[in-house]
Ligand SMILES: Nc1ncnc2c1ncn2[C@@H]1O[C@H](COP(=O)(O)OP(=O)(O)OP(=O)(O)O)[C@@H](O)[C@H]1O
């Protein structure tokens with residue numbers, strides 16, 4: 001078997017467009033999902049019995065059903081109940097919801113890992129919970145959240161390939177199109193495997209640098 | 225309410241206080257009135273409810289029965305009132321509870337800026353003044369993890385003082401410290417007492433109690449067993465339970 005680089009070179013524009021779409025979908029739904037996840041985590045921890053149970057059920061729901069099936073439910077089943085979304089809209093909703101469930105668990109674990117004394121010290125100083133959360137708790141959990149969120153981000157970038165099943169024109173969908181036209185699965189799928197790998201490696205590298213920048217108290221302790 | 229109170233209201237007035245953790249009756253019919261400027265030392269065996277009592281005063285714990293009044297203002301479920309009362313009360317914890325991601329200066333500036341709406345320069349001036357008062361002005365720009373335990377506890381005291389509290393609560397402030405460092409923290413507390421601060425200290429440092437306490441409160445099984453000036457308390461305790469406790473403390 002021989003590897004024909006020309007096929008990639010001839011189709012690089014479709015691949016680039018697919019990659020751009022993959023990045024675009026992730027770049028929007030990951031932050032949205034994370035913010036939603038923070039809200040779900042807070043609801044679960046401080047929302048009282050009813051809202052807490054709701055948040056818990058939300059997390060379980062999205063974590064216990066395969067992402068592929070979630071996408072199918074949203075795209076093929078939801079229209080029967082009057083919710084009709086374009087493939088791209090469905091992609092954003094599905095990715096955000098899925099992200100939020102995992103982000104909520106990361107967030108909850110992180111907040112629970114901080115000694116209660118930190119929150120108590122904040123209260124004792126007359127601070128309200130929003131201030132304590134923003135100024136005391138969140139900055140401290142960044143060091144914990146960042147590595148786990150990097151893992152989550154990477155798996156979501158990979159999961160986004162599933163969106164090709166509902167004709168979202170992202171990287172995998174573009175690749176399948178090229179294969180359909182050129183009958184060259186070896187070249188095309190090898191190429192997108194490398195592209196996905198490059199993309200996730202880039203994310204790892206960027207967050208590693210961010211990790212170091214966001215933790216001044218840990219660094220200066222090492223210096224002294 | 226009387227328009228013209230004949231006497232200054234008590235700094236802290238506790239009547240019929242009861243608290244449960246689930247089925248466990250942690251505080252039983254607590255009665256305690258603390259006058260402005262008074263220094264109270266609370267002692268007693270582990271689990272007797274000392275922490276629970278002082279944590280009820282600034283609502284880190286919610287009491288179930290009875291009333292707590294701080295400078296004439298009764299603690300209720302009203303969030304605004306709780307925060308008002310908390311701003312009048314400083315608290316120092318056994319494990320310091322400094323914010324590890326902020327410098328000592330930032331630790332001291334956070335609450336004045338956020339809760340008292342001080343400008344940054346004003347808050348910084350205040351913070352430096354109190355860090356000077358607890359004798360660690362040179363530690364201002366370090367992170368808590370870079371300080372010794374004694375310095376951290378003094379930083380925590382400075383942080384509380386930056387809110388200009390009228391009452392200070394201490395929950396075993398020296399229990400987590402090495403013996404040779406305890407003195408520097410106690411000295412800071414003694415200076416504070418000599419400045420007229422109203423203080424409630426949970427501590428087993430009996431030398432400290434002798435030196436600054438107006439009254440020593442002895443607790444056991446969620447009750448106040450005995451309250452007496454330190455002279456009487458140490459030399460002539462009325463209750464057998466107190467005598468037993470003091471004997472154990474000496475060994
Ligand atoms: N959050 C809680 N939930 C359940 N029980 C608690 C809680 N906090 C305290 N208790 C119990 O209430 C009792 C009194 O606790 P508290 O911490 O007030 O005692 P203490 O006198 O401060 O003891 P120590 O000297 O060990 O600090 C203990 O038996 C303790 O186990």
Ligand SMILES: [Mg+2]
Pocket residue numbers: 274275276395396
């Ligand atoms: Mg205690």
